[in-house]
Amino acid sequence: MDAYELLMTRRSIRSYTDEPVSDEDVEKVLRAAMAAPSAGNQQPWHFVVVRDRETMDDIMNVHPYSSMLEQAEVCIAVLADLALEKHKGYWVQDASAATQNLLLAAHALGLGAVWLGVHPVKEREEGVKAILNLPEGVECLSLVAIGHPAEPAGPADRYDPERVHEETW
Numbered sequence: 001m002d003a004y005e006l007l008m009t010r011r012s013i014r015s016y017t018d019e020p021v022s023d024e025d026v027e028k029v030l031r032a033a034m035a036a037p038s039a040g041n042q043q044p045w046h047f048v049v050v051r052d053r054e055t056m057d058d059i060m061n062v063h064p065y066s067s068m069l070e071q072a073e074v075c076i077a078v079l080a081d082l083a084l085e086k087h088k089g090y091w092v093q094d095a096s097a098a099t100q101n102l103l104l105a106a107h108a109l110g111l112g113a114v115w116l117g118v119h120p121v122k123e124r125e126e127g128v129k130a131i132l133n134l135p136e137g138v139e140c141l142s143l144v145a146i147g148h149p150a151e152p153a154g155p156a157d158r159y160d161p162e163r164v165h166e167e168t169w
């Protein structure tokens with residue numbers, strides 16, 4: 001599959017088989033995440049890789065739309081250390097780019113993944129901070145649930161020419 005087809009066929013996958021996700025694949029998706037662009041190449045990201053069932057249960061208690069963690073093999077928290085920001089306020093965009101790279105890499109490896117929004121919902125941010133023991137100044141942008149897809153998802157072509165403006169709005 002070429003790169004264009006890869007990104008056009010990525011979908012959120014919320015149902016997984018019980019096939020394990022290898023450490024090698026986890027490293028590959030993290031390597032892709034860290035290849036993302038960032039403001040001034042500041043790379044403020046950190047990641048927590050969770051495989052522990054109890055931790056997944058704790059996360060499900062603080063995140064209302066994370067029930068797929070029940071089946072997920074891995075959950076990766078995409079974080080940013082604000083002390084690493086050279087350009088203040090850009091951490092959200094940096095961590096978003098990393099999250100998208102991670103999702104695309106998972107798809108490229110035949111894994112299924114879904115982005116779970118954490119920032120800017122205060123209760124989720126505080127819940128995840130406590131569960132993952134994040135230090136002061138480290139924020140969570142997203143969680144990514146990963147497993148082997150239980151069922152294939154079709155592509156979604158959402159191209160809408162009405163959203164495209166030439167030269168000015």
Ligand SMILES: Cc1cc2nc3c(=O)[nH]c(=O)nc-3n(C[C@H](O)[C@H](O)[C@H](O)COP(=O)(O)O)c2cc1C
Nearest residue numbers: 010011012013014064065066114115116117118156
């Ligand atoms: C910022 C953000 C937050 C999201 N949060 C959740 C979430 O909490 N739970 C969930 O199941 N999906 C979540 N999603 C996935 C979206 O629901 C999904 O991307 C959207 O419905 C489009 O479907 P697709 O990813 O299959 O193309 C989130 C996506 C983004 C970009």
